[in-house]
Amino acid sequence: MPCPLAVRTIKISQSSVAFLESLFYTISSFGLLIYLLASEHAIVHFACGFLGIISAWLAIQLIYSQEYAVRYYHDGKGLVFPDCDRPNWTEFLYQGFCMVACYQTSDTSINSTAMRRLVATDGMLSYFLSVSIIAIIFGMIGNLL
Template sequence: MPCGRYGAIAVSGPTSPGPSTSITDHSLPKENLVPPSPRVWLPERRRSGAGILAAGLTALALITVRGPFTAMTAADISVVALLVHLVVYLAITLLAFSAATESEIRAWAERDSRGTVLQRYVLGTAPGPGASLFIATVALIVAVLWLPANNSPALQGHPRVAVGVALVAIAWLSVLVSFAVTFHADNILEDGTALAFPDDARPRWADYIYFAVSVMTTFGTTDVTVQSTDMRQTVSFNAVIAFVFNTVTVAALVSAVSG
């Protein structure tokens, strides 16, 4: 070992890199990467609000764009915007209730009362069909009146029929899903005693979809037993809405195909 004027120079083992050579992890904390809970999308107003925002942006884009869409009339833009709204609402609703846990849905649904007719079927401030039912009804009426007009240079022939049929179909599906949400919430409010499913197990989201499909297509409850007056009122209202929608839907489709 070499020695200098000031004595031997000690040689240590491999030195660890100093602060200047250390590798710093600049990634975000793991908790910030966790996606938000589906519970945030359970309230009707948030789902309808997302649909309204998407519809507004679509209408704005169609108004300002230049090209083949320039010739679209105000009625055309309104129909496309309604279609976008219902598609976004339907997608968010299906994803939210499919992914949410039973406890999250229960926390959202539990309340002191069912709310007024206005709150349940128009405003969406109480769990129920809410604004989606109102908008779906408007969409159905608009489609029936808009489809035969055929006075737009931008949407004629098969494209017009495709948009009209899609609007009618999505409106029908939106009513079905919105009532599935209503049955789910109301059954939770009555501690699971309002509806009796044949397997006696705690019903899941798929069971309420099944029940809503039964009411929308057969106007009956099939193998599910309705056990409360309040739930019978909701089922009756759904059956009436389903009858009107099915009648108008068939008439619109026949008119579109024959026209």
């Protein structure tokens, strides 16, 4: 039987890895975009940058949706889905995309501190990513004109 402190350390390190992965994807996509915008073929680089940003956005949401499922089944729930006793992957994907679209939970309740922390991190990262994407898009449009 593993030591409770060791189990807690593993759980904390897993959530830290998910956050660091999403942060890495975000910074990488912005770095790639800045590099591409600095070269000569603006339209091709615009398309590559746009696809890179969309890919980073999707990767972050899929990472967080997976983390919601992992925490739900390994940490003893944390989310309460209405009319659903045994949620499947679509419920967690729904939670992740509600956070990126609305920066809030819609009809899902949160009943644990660890899950609340994860949802707050997802909401903040999604908000800053969306604001950054809007700023970069306006900058790219300005460069094309």
